[in-house]
Amino acid sequence: MELLIKNGFVFDPTNGVKGEKMDIAVSDGKIVEKVNERKAKKIDASGMIVMPGGVDIHCHIAGSEVNTGRLLRPEDHFKDFERKTSTTRSGVGYSIPSTFTTGYRYARMGYTTIMNPSMPPLEAKHTHEELSDTPMVDKASYPLLGDWWFVLEYLKDGKIEECARYIAWIMSSTKGYAIKIVNPGGLEAWGFGHNVSSIDDQVPCFCITPREIIRGLCKVNKLLNLPHTIHVHTNNLGKPGNYQTALETMKCVEDLYDGNKPAIHITHCQFSAFKGDDWASLQSGAEEIANYVNTHSHVTLDMGQVIFTDTTTMTADGPFQYTLYELSGNKWVNHDVETETSAGIVPFRYRRKRYVHAVQWSIGLELALLIKDPWKIFMTTDHPNGGPFTSYPKIIAWFMSKKAREAALKRINPRARSRSLLPTIDRELNFYDIAVVTRAGQAKALGLINKGHLGVGADADIAIYNVNPEKTDPSRKYKLVRRAFKRAAYTVKDGKIVVKDGEVLKHVEGATMWLDVQSLEPAKITDDVKRRFREYWTVEYENYPVTEDYLEVSNPIPIKACV
Amino acid sequence: MPVVKAVTCPVCGSLCDDIELTIQEGKVVKVKNGCAMCESKFLGYNGEHRILKPLIRKNGEFVKTSVKEAVKRAAEILAEANYPVLYGWSSTNCEATRVGIELAEEVGGVIDNTSVICHGPSILSVQDVGIPSCTLGQIRHRADLVIYWGSDPWSAHPRHIERYTAFSQGRFENSAWRGYLTKIKASQVRKKIESAVRRVFLKEAPSIPPLIRREPPPSIFREGRKLVIIDVRRTRSAQMADYFIQVEPNRDYELLQAFRALIRDEELEVDQVAGVPVEYLEEVADVMIRCNFGVLFFGVGLTMSSGKLRNIDAALSLIRDLNMRTKFVIMPMRGHFNVTGANTVSTWQTGYPYAVDFSLGYPRYNPGETSVVDVLLRKESDAALVIASDPVANFPRKAVEHLVKNPLIVIDPHMNATAQMADVVFPSAFVGIEACGTAYRMDHVPLPLKKVVEPPRGVLTDEEILRRILSEVKKMRKKRQVEVAA
Amino acid sequence: MIKLTPAKEFQFPINAECINPDVLSGKTREEIEKLKIWEGNKPKKIGELFKVEENRTENPLEKEAAITIHGNVSKARRIGADMKNGEIVILGDVGMHLGEEMKGGKITVHGNVDSWAGSMMKNGTIEIHGNAGNYLGAPYRGCSEGMHGGKIIVNGNVGTEAGAHMKKGIIKIYGSAGQFVGFRMCDGTIYIQKDAEPRAGACMTSGKIVIGGFLESVLPSFTIDSIKGKVKIEENEVAEGPFYLFLGDRVEHGDGKLYVFKTKNPHLSHYEKYL
Known part of the structure; x- marks a missing residue:
């Protein structure tokens, strides 16, 4: 099928297109040079913005912890439901929508690629079963490997290459996409109810420090040529004063930067940018982190913006979730x-008038606005931890309009307002920057070659928003912008129009991307390894991997490793 | 003879996946590593009650028919219903449940799984309190205190203790098996001597040991794993326990609240709770606080005792509170091998774990209102589909009376009590033996089920039967829409 | 003034949230007959299920009411849900979720009511002359926002967990109450004139429960405080004692007050030694 999107203002940062009026041609699910104009289906996008489909680098949409969150919170769902229609399945929201609803809601906002950031390898089948039931978007998952006993043991012995081979094996067997590290060492300690408190603490019983885990896996990542960097949720997350830990974490892999590709991604950085000694003296550490990131190229971040709403927090960081429960x-x-790992879930309401919550809200935006290069920081809410992904249009409005920020500032806790850096920041992002922080930058950081841009050969995942950049000043008309990003005029997935005027026209299945890492010498699964398997896990080695038939649509990405 | 290794056992919620089967001429002839329940399932599943052809009731009698006819009849029943119920799902695979939910959505029915009569109350309390839990391996590696409350693993989950808890060998904790053997031997010798002494010298008849052991056994002072059993009667598992607490029937709630108060160092103003002296409870509470990693497994004995969901509420709160002092987790002992899977699939597709009502075109959930037993007791349904379950044998009598009045579709490998009363019966393949798929262990670990032998000729899988019914229903509804439009 | 009479005996659940004075007021009979209502999984119109009439009665029971329902509507759920004003009078039994999240107005039932009546209500009054089911005034599953205000009066008995998670308001039960009355209540008052089944006030953190009849046992996590001569129920209403006053629930660091009538509960006298 061929499609021609005519006369839109195209924002395609990867290819340097900055709002030029041009046509986009699509054939067989790919962007092409041109199509037969008479035969092709046409979309008149005049007066509208055309962007690549949105890419979300970090949002919890599937897997055991998300699903336990759903189970935990009927009160979150019962007033936010979607009826079955002739094209769509029914479901519920709000902060942890059911799988079909998740897909539809993303598609309505023009998003087409979603990264599910925490997958315990043992329960990877569950994650993939859910992802297969998440329509409309392409997706991938990051296995949690920072506290995997095999990793801890190999890294302790300095066996980086051996470790890399096992990671290659686990990537393919869990159908994963990137190495996720959550509170390295802390989760193992949480097994007995403890935690680590700095990156140089010893992990109990394993003779290794978080620093060694992060550096080791960073090296492994390089050896394996994985498209994304290590994806790190720092130690001490959610604790006052933790911006130091975040800085140390970034610094600890500084020397592993090869001048080419970043070495580390710090995720939901807002939660790791707290300054102060306790909750009463909490302040923003955004400036310090931004200063560091502005002068270093080996790191990318995503925000983890907080939204004032009732939501459900869920991370693999068990000790942090316990603290949150206590609070x-x-x-x-x-x-x-x-x-392997742990997980925790606590429902949480962020309130405007609470000092701590208001400071958190401010930190996220400060980070995004103080970091000068939009290719280094991406828009997320760490869905659903900071707020549901459906709040993205709100954040876009805050990005683009100081007026919008001021309107929000007026309503927050006065002490937090007086300490916020936001009033001193005049920067307003333009549509081009928005396209970077919501799709192009994320796709680049993820190493997704065919996503996040509209160059020839890219996947025809396209979002069209009904806002005219020539006529609309987003700084003043931020509400209009918010509305436009909330309901895409069109969402095109693999060349098919799936959403029109914010309504789902068609239920399509997205593919699950995973890395088929081919190491020069594959990991040896000897009898000894199988024995260790039986000792470490309560399932048989044969039943551990995820077979490809768990993926509704499988999209393996072959990777040639250096080991 | 071909041997299939690492087979997952489709019997109980422990879902042991290390079974080795020997297959000969399309039959399982030998089972290795399995418990008695596992062996009898794999060796005896193909019994005399097996159905091989779809049946339709005509003039009160079953008539053999084709799959196509049966599908058509089933689809008619469901498509015309005003309030159909679709029940079962705990002994089939997740793939079938996925189709089942779509079918329920399409026909605007109530879909419910067997949790409604077992661990439904537990889920309701989890929704109020939350649940500190973990996977079973975590317990194997770390737990030095294992409590079973209202559950008799030795009988209902025979390999649970050996694979995952007290007798398993973990990284940080050793198996208590050897200690137990020594203890048993010592006590047997002691008992023999005592009874001999009594018979010979005192001329007494052998006496029955007292039910509650009030003195802590010496093993409490040793290092290593400890086992505590709390139940209304002295179960087989209780005989291995370091501590056994016999709770008065229907007094579990009081006992749990007492424990909660004790671990907060509160003084109780009573001498005994649920028939147990407070000093004894203080001692057990002390053991709970002092452990490095404790776990409480609870069974239907707790969920079905008076107070139901609130017993679990108290148990969950107790464990949550214990986390202030040490590491403690809690887990329900799920019965059917894939009841956890049925909850899991239902939750990701609809947001709710069981008792989901699609009658208004979107999922609604409120056990008590939308749960199948209550719907039947209020006589609201007008059609029913039962899959991989036998409600006629398990439901309250009044609910069964209404159920069998409904046009009833049954999908099951066996001619069970419910199938006897049905209007349409589909024979199906045994999941985990003749059909593959996925099941979830009681701790939410997904495991693959294997197809080790072929089903009898013409017998389809649950998933396939449901797919055919679903597509027939869709066809009928489309046709009717066209008719209405015309 | 609208009178609704069921046109038949219902078998399937009726989702009747449109039976609400705020929705019906200002509508003609014809308009009301066309309102959407669900019977089982089929969308219907009110006119198909009910006979709708203008009501001009002098019967003092229903004279003031905006809506009166004559007959058995025990399958009809969510009647008066979210209502803000007006009055509904029901002469017959009524189904679940009556007056759910009600914000004002009054509902009077001359018959029995199923579970979740007055669930999560904010204000207004529900008066039930028969019995009420379980979860009277209690919140939805998983939710801890119980009754936030208003008043529920039941002349008959109630089921389990009446007033769970209650935050404010008053529930008066002139019959007996099932288990777990006032479960996890945070504030407000529950008065039971007759007996209560065990576990009254479990996990309560504050508020007041008064039991005028027999209570088999007090939870071990409650502590006795004193003996009181009388207890105030609401303005102008006092229950005459003597009452044992227990405080709890200590497992939740609660200081809720549980009053148990002394005369009918001699088996609790052993607590007196702690006074």
Whole structure:
């Protein structure tokens, strides 16, 4: 099928297109040079913005912890439901939507690629079963490897190459996409209810420090030529004063930067940018982090913006979630996964008038605005931790309009307002920058060659928003911008129009991308390894990997490793 | 003879996946590593009650028919219904449940799984309190205190203790098996001597040991794993325990709240709770606080005792509170091998784990209102589909009376009590033996089920039967829409 | 003034949230007959399920009411949900979620009511002359926002967990109450004139429960405080004692007050030694 999108203002940062009026041609699900204008289906995009489909580098949409969150919160769903229609399945929201609804809601905002950032390898089948039921978007998942016993043991012995071979094996067997590290060492310690408090603490019983884990896996990442960097949720997350830990984490891999590709991604950085000694003296550490990132090229970040709403926090960081339970007194789920990781869930309401929450809100935006290069920081809410992904249009409005920020500032806690850096920041992002922080930059950081741009050969994942950049001043008309990004005029997925005027026209399945890492010498699964398997896990080695038939649409990406 | 290794056992919620089967001429002839339940399932599943052809009731009698006819009849029943119920799902694979939910959505019915009569109350309390839990391996590696409350793993989950808890060998904790053997031997010798002494010298009849052991056994002072059993009767598992607490029936809630108060160092103003002296409870509470990693497994004995969901509420709160003092986790002992999977699939597709009502075109959930037993007790349904379950044998009598009045579709490998009362019966392949798929262990670990032998000729899988019914329903509804439009 | 009479005996659940004075007021009979209502999984119109009439009665029971329902509507759910004004009078039994999240107005039932009546209500009054089911005034599953205000009066008995998670307001039960009355309540008052099943006030953190009849046992996590001569129920209403006053629930660091009538509960006298 051929498609021609005519006369839109195209923003395609990867290819340097900055709002020029041009046509985009699509054939067989790919962007092409041109199509037969008479035969092709046409979309009149005049007066509208055309961008690549949105890419989300970090949002929890599938897997055991997300699903336990759903189970935990009927009260989150019962007023936010979607009826079955002739094209779509029914479902519920709000902060942890059911799988079909997740896909539809992303598509309505013009998003087409989603990265699910935490997958315990033992429960990877569950994640993939859910992803297969998440329509409309392409997706991938990051296995949690920072506290995997095999990793800890090989890194302790300095066996980087051996470790790399096992990571190559686990990437393919869990159908994963990147190395996710959460509170390295802390999760293993949480097995007995403890934690680590700096990157140089010893992990109990394993004779290794978080620093060694991060550096080791960073080296492994390089050896394997993985498209994304290591994806790090820092130690001490959510604790006052933790911006130091975030800085140390970034610094600890400074020397591993090859001048070419970043070495580390710090995720939901807002939660790791707290200055102060305790909650009462909490302040923003955004400036320090921004200063560091502005002078270093080996790091990318995503925001983890907080939205004032009722949401559900869920991370693999068990000890952090326990702290959050103690702070809030809300219901609490903990789910430790043998030899691998942990997880926690706590419902949480961010309130404007609470000092800490308002400071958190400010930190996210400060980070995004103080870091000068939009290719280094990406828009996320760490869905659903900072707020549901459906709040993205709000954040876009805050990015583009100082007036919008001021309107929000007026309503927050006065002490937080008086300490916020936002009033001193005049920067307003333009549509081009928005295209970077919501798609092009994320795709680049993820090493997704065919996503996040509209060059010839790219996947025909396109979002069209009904806002005219020549006539609309987003700084003043931010509400209009917010509306436009909330309901895409069109979303095109693999060359098919799937959303029109914010309504889903067609239910399509997206592909699950995974890395087929081919190491020069594959990991040896000897009898000894199988024995260790039986000792470490309570499942048989044969039943551990995810077979390809768990993926509704499988999209393996072959990677040639150096080991 | 071909041997299939690493087979997952489709019997209980422990989902042991190390079974080795020997296959000969399309039959399982030998089972290795399995418990008695596992062996009898794999060796005896193909019994005399097996159905091989779809059946339709005509003039009160079953008539053999084709799959196509049966599908058509089933689809008619469901498509015309005003409030159909679709029940079962815990002994089939997740793939079938996925189709089942779509079918329920399409026909505007209530879909519910067997949690409604087992661990439904537990889920309701999890929704109020949360649940600190983990996977079973975590317990194997770390737990030095294992409590079973209202559950008898020795009988219902035979390999649970050996594979995952007290008798398993972990990285940080050793198996308590050897200690147990020594203890048993010592106590047997002691008992023999005592009874001999009594018979010979005192001329007494052998006496039955007292039910509650009030003195802590010496093993409490040793290092290593400890096992505590709390139940209304002295179960087989209780005989291995370091501590056994016999709770008065229906007094579990009081006992749990007492424990909660004790671990907060509160003084109780009563001498005994649920028939157990407070000093004894203080001691057990002390053991709970002092452990490095404790776990509480609870069974239907707790969920079905008076207070139901609130017993679990208290148990969850107890464990949550214990985390202030040490590391403690809690887990329900799920019965059917894939009841966890049925909850899991339902949750990701609809947001709710069971008792989902699609009658308004979107998922609604409120056990008590939308749960199948209550719907039947209120006589609201007008059609039913039952899959991989036997509600006629398990439901309250009044609910069964209404169920069998409905046009009833049954999908099951066996001619069970429910199938006897059905209007349409589909024979299906045994999941985990004749059909592959996915099941979830009680701790939410997904495991693949294997197809080790072929099903009888013409017998389809649950998933396939449901798919055919679904597509027939869709066809009928489309046709009717066209008719209405015309 | 609208009178609704069921046109038949219902078998399937009726989702009747449109039976609400705020929705019906200002509408003609014809308009009301066309309102959408669900019967089982089929969308219907009110006119198909109910006989709709203008009501001009002098019966004092229903004279003031905006809506009166004559007959058994025990399958009809969510009647008066979210209502803000006006009055509904029901002469017959009524189904679940009556007056759910009600914000004002009044509902009177001359019959029995199923579970979740007055669930999460904010204000207004519900008066039930028969019995009420479980979860009277309690919140939806997983939610801790119980009754936030208003008043529920039940002349008969109630099921389990009446007033769970209650935050404010008053529930008066002139019959007996099932288990877990006032479960996890945070504030407000629950008065039970007759007996209560065990576990009253479990996990309460504050508020007041008064039991005028027999209570088999007090939870071990409660502590006795004193003996009171009388207890105030609401303005102008006092229950005459003597009452044992227990405080709890200590497992939740609560200081809720549980009053138990002394005379009918001699088996609790052993607590007196702690006074």
